[in-house]
Amino acid sequence: xxxxxxxxxxxxxxxxxxxxxxxxxxxxxxxxxxxxxxxxxxxxxxxxxxxxxxxxxxxxxxxxxxxxxxxxxxxxxxxxxxxxxxxxxxxxxxxxxxxxxxxxxxxxxxxxxxxxxxxxxxxxxxxxxxxxxxxxxxxxxxxxxxxxxxxxxxxxxxxxxxxxxxxxxxxxxxxxxxxxxxxxxxxxxxxxxxxxxxxxxxxxxxxxxxxxxxxxxxxxxxxxxxxxxxxxxxxxxxxxxxxxxxxxxxxxxxxxxxxxxxxxxxxxxxxxxxxxxxxxxxxxxxxxxxxxxxxxxxxxxxxxxxxxxxxxxxxxxxxxxxxxxxxxxxxxxxxxxxxxxxxxxxxxxxxxxxxxxxxxxxxxxxxxxxxxxxxxxxxxxxxxxxxxxxxxxxxxxxxxxxxxxxxxxxxxxxxxxxxxxxxxxxxxxxxxxxxxxxxxxxxxxxxxxxxxxx
Ligand SMILES: [Zn+2]
Numbered sequence: 001x002x003x004x005x006x007x008x009x010x011x012x013x014x015x016x017x018x019x020x021x022x023x024x025x026x027x028x029x030x031x032x033x034x035x036x037x038x039x040x041x042x043x044x045x046x047x048x049x050x051x052x053x054x055x056x057x058x059x060x061x062x063x064x065x066x067x068x069x070x071x072x073x074x075x076x077x078x079x080x081x082x083x084x085x086x087x088x089x090x091x092x093x094x095x096x097x098x099x100x101x102x103x104x105x106x107x108x109x110x111x112x113x114x115x116x117x118x119x120x121x122x123x124x125x126x127x128x129x130x131x132x133x134x135x136x137x138x139x140x141x142x143x144x145x146x147x148x149x150x151x152x153x154x155x156x157x158x159x160x161x162x163x164x165x166x167x168x169x170x171x172x173x174x175x176x177x178x179x180x181x182x183x184x185x186x187x188x189x190x191x192x193x194x195x196x197x198x199x200x201x202x203x204x205x206x207x208x209x210x211x212x213x214x215x216x217x218x219x220x221x222x223x224x225x226x227x228x229x230x231x232x233x234x235x236x237x238x239x240x241x242x243x244x245x246x247x248x249x250x251x252x253x254x255x256x257x258x259x260x261x262x263x264x265x266x267x268x269x270x271x272x273x274x275x276x277x278x279x280x281x282x283x284x285x286x287x288x289x290x291x292x293x294x295x296x297x298x299x300x301x302x303x304x305x306x307x308x309x310x311x312x313x314x315x316x317x318x319x320x321x322x323x324x325x326x327x328x329x330x331x332x333x334x335x336x337x338x339x340x341x342x343x344x345x346x347x348x349x350x351x352x353x354x355x356x357x358x359x360x361x362x363x364x365x366x367x368x369x370x371x372x373x374x375x376x377x378x379x380x381x382x383x384x385x386x387x388x389x390x391x392x393x394x395x396x397x398x399x400x401x402x403x404x405x406x407x408x409x410x411x412x413x414x415x416x417x418x419x420x421x422x423x424x425x426x427x428x429x430x431x432x433x434x435x436x437x438x439x440x441x442x443x444x445x446x447x448x449x450x451x452x453x454x
Pocket of ligand 1: 107150151368
């Protein structure tokens with residue numbers, strides 16, 4: 001018995017040594033000239049501070065950052081003498097400062113383009129990880145300090161999430177779904193290849209029947225999923241002429257939602273047609289992605305179930321929101337089953353978002369980046385103002401609302417004592433002109449400065 005205990009002590013000591021060397025690597029990486037981990041306390045002078053979107057901004061504030069977290073927020077500009085120990089000052093005294101942005105719907109390991117079908121059969125997990133770190137960095141440099149990745153092949157997304165957490169690569173904090181839960185032949189299943197090819201590319205997210213789907217949810221959690229993503233209806237970019245209606249049965253959706261919640265995970269559904277959205281809402285889903293064809297009755301059910309909409313408006317604008325633009329845009333060579341579905345969308349994302357807003361449904365920001373180019377995520381804020389939200393409501397969607405919808409409001413979404421020092425700065429006030437979010441002068445995530453052009 002004693003011998004086993006001795007061995008355990010040796011193993012624990014070895015693990016501790018390995019962990020220490022990882023942290024040394026992380027510190028080295030961030031000490032490259034482009035990023036900096038300030039020693040000791042950082043005092044940020046904010047000309048205007050919107051600490052909690054939804055509340056009034058305040059002039060001339062000091063944010064005191066220690067160990068990557070907000071230690072204190074004070075009125076006026078604090079000096080070095082006002083804090084104990086080593087300290088440095090970041091002068092944003094002529095800038096508008098607010099919490100880092102949150103995008104609840106991205107696909108970091110890919111980006112739709114002409115090669116997307118070839119990519120599916122040529123990219124290895126290692127390729128996906130390399131691609132993902134490039135897009136993660138691009139997303140962070142657009143001001144997004146937290147994202148939710150809702151579906152990727154293989155296990156690269158988990159490696160990317162953990163590498164960012166350990167400080168090995170630059171990127172936003174990632175809430176990862178792993179593979180989407182999908183029925184056989186559904187939107188999240190691999191398709192569009194000959195049978196022999198399909199046979200060697202099974203997805204861990206495919207399931208049928210209530211029991212099968214319970215197992216699929218458990219499998220994603222076992223693989224490392226922080227959230228469960230489900231394709232409740234058909235999708236626009238699947239190469240099957242099966243429409244965008246309900247694909248999982250009511251029974252399957254209920255089994256998925258119950259299992260996810262029992263394992264402490266939020267569950268969100270990709271859904272387009274009202275019938276599929278409503279089935280997921282009745283099953284107890286926390287949020288619905290896209291929700292393109294949600295009508296007044298659907299919105300009433302959102303209110304009744306207290307669920308969130310994540311609208312994903314920008315990708316449709318990016319690929320063309322009229323048939324003419326669509327046929328000249330980046331998706332012009334899509335195969336006929338996909339093009340038919342694309343052409344139906346047009347201004348529907350904006351129409352749906354306006355209706356949701358008018359009826360008081362809770363909205364959290366998501367872009368589906370990977371469909372639109374990574375790094376253009378902040379355009380979603382502009383779309384929300386175009387769809388009738390005030391500038392403040394749009395900013396809330398991509399900060400406090402997104403944090404609450406994802407279940408991470410205790411650590412991100414607002415600048416309050418004890419929360420992560422995730423913040424961005426811009427020259428102009430986005431409350432006057434929402435386009436200000438498109439040009440940032442300063443980006444900090446967990447106390448590390450990733451951009452400082454000011
Ligand atoms: Zn998506």
